[in-house]
Amino acid sequence: MFVLYREKFRFNELNNNKMKKLGCPQCVIHRFFVKNDKGESIVVVVSDDYKIIPIHESDNLEGFDLTILYCLGCSWSGSVKSLTGGKHKKKY
Numbered sequence: 001m002f003v004l005y006r007e008k009f010r011f012n013e014l015n016n017n018k019m020k021k022l023g024c025p026q027c028v029i030h031r032f033f034v035k036n037d038k039g040e041s042i043v044v045v046v047s048d049d050y051k052i053i054p055i056h057e058s059d060n061l062e063g064f065d066l067t068i069l070y071c072l073g074c075s076w077s078g079s080v081k082s083l084t085g086g087k088h089k090k091k092y
Ligand SMILES: [Zn+2]
Pocket: 024, 025, 026, 027, 028, 029, 071, 072, 073, 074, 075, 076
């Protein structure tokens, strides 16, 4: 329970600051995961200046492949540059 509460708090923290997050070009979700060569994955969000930020404070991005993001909401995967932000018009 404590952990869940903490995660929720952290997530709210991310939501509350003015940082804009980029979304999946397919399903517009703002959460992704990245993988390392051990097959581990961590959940991240991407700010509109293409910074990859782990949702869990304790996570370390070291050793993770940040060139490919995997969407949590659909089967999309790709680079941060192909994410959609608030400034861009939707193509569909
Ligand atoms: Zn998606």
